[in-house]
Amino acid sequence: MRSSHVESVDxxxxxxxxxxxxxxxxxxxxxEAVLRIRNHQVSQSAIQEEYVLLSQVVAGNVYGQQQLVIEPVYQFAALFGSTHYRVFRTHYPFQPHQDSVSPIPDRFRAIETVIHPAPAIAHQNAQGVIVATQANRPLVTHMTYHGPDGLRAELIFPVKHINVQPVTGQFQVETGPILWPTPPATNSATGQWELENLTRAYTIFNRFDRAEIAESTALEDSSAHSSKDNEHTLENNPWPQARHFRFAGRWPVEIQIAALL
Structure with missing residues (x-):
C-alpha cells in the first residue's frame, strides 16, 4: 500500500x-481548482506559474433594487494567474464563443488569493481511498501531467463525487470543474502553457496512472437542443451559441488522492 504524509489544500x-x-x-x-506549472529544465521544484479557477455563478445586478438576475441568464467563472485573468462564460454577448482575457489591472484594482494548506495522507492505492471515503474524510486529488520540454502541470482539486466498492476493491472519481492544460497548448517562444489554452474541464478516473477528460468548448449551433414545444428556439434566443463539454481523451497522468487530516 502506497501512502504518505503530504501538504494538500483545504x-x-x-x-x-x-x-x-x-x-x-x-x-x-x-x-474550485488550482493548477501549478513547473519547468524541470529551469528548476526541479520552483513553481513557474500558479492559476486558480473560481466558482461558477449566475451573473447578477449587484446590490440591485429590482430584478437581480441578469437576462438572458448566463453563468461565468473566472481564472486568475499572476498577471492575467480569464472569464469563462456560458454565453457571451455578440460573440458567444469568446471569453475575456486581459491583464489583471485592466479590470481589477486588487486581487487577494488565499489557498489554505492542509495536512493530509496521500494514497496511491484503492484500499486507502476506500477507507478514507468510508471514514468521510475530505478528499483532494493531486494529478500530475507531464507536458513537452520539461513542463509539468500539477492539478489540485477536491473530490466532489466518488464511487467505491469495498468488496472488489474498486473506486471511481467523477468530479470537476478542474483546470486542464489543453495539450500541447504551449507557446513556442516562452515554452509555457498560455492562459488562453487552459480550459474548464471535468475528469473521471478509476486508476492512478490515467484519467479521462471532458473539456469545455463552444457549440456553434444550439438548434439541436431546440424543439417545436420549446420557446427557447434558435429564432428567439438572442445568444444561440453556448458552451458545452466534449470528450477530450484519456491521458497518462500520475494521481494521488489526499485524505485531509
Whole structure:
C-alpha cells in the first residue's frame, strides 16, 4: 500500500477576493481548482506559474433594487494567474464563443488569493481511498501531467463525487470543474502553457496512472437542443451559441488522492 504524509489544500477555506476598478465593494469566490506549472529544465521544484479557477455563478445586478438576475441568464467563472485573468462564460454577448482575457489591472484594482494548506495522507492505492471515503474524510486529488520540454502541470482539486466498492476493491472519481492544460497548448517562444489554452474541464478516473477528460468548448449551433414545444428556439434566443463539454481523451497522468487530516 502506497501512502504518505503530504501538504494538500483545504478548499472549504480557500478563496479569491477581488476589487473591481469602478467599485468600492469586494467580491469573494470559492476556489474550485488550482493548477501549478513547473519547468524541470529551469528548476526541479520552483513553481513557474500558479492559476486558480473560481466558482461558477449566475451573473447578477449587484446590490440591485429590482430584478437581480441578469437576462438572458448566463453563468461565468473566472481564472486568475499572476498577471492575467480569464472569464469563462456560458454565453457571451455578440460573440458567444469568446471569453475575456486581459491583464489583471485592466479590470481589477486588487486581487487577494488565499489557498489554505492542509495536512493530509496521500494514497496511491484503492484500499486507502476506500477507507478514507468510508471514514468521510475530505478528499483532494493531486494529478500530475507531464507536458513537452520539461513542463509539468500539477492539478489540485477536491473530490466532489466518488464511487467505491469495498468488496472488489474498486473506486471511481467523477468530479470537476478542474483546470486542464489543453495539450500541447504551449507557446513556442516562452515554452509555457498560455492562459488562453487552459480550459474548464471535468475528469473521471478509476486508476492512478490515467484519467479521462471532458473539456469545455463552444457549440456553434444550439438548434439541436431546440424543439417545436420549446420557446427557447434558435429564432428567439438572442445568444444561440453556448458552451458545452466534449470528450477530450484519456491521458497518462500520475494521481494521488489526499485524505485531509
Amino acid at each position: 478548499f472549504s477555506r480557500s478563496f479569491c477576493t477581488w476589487l473591481l476598478q469602478e467599485q468600492t465593494g469586494y467580491g469573494r469566490f470559492s476556489i
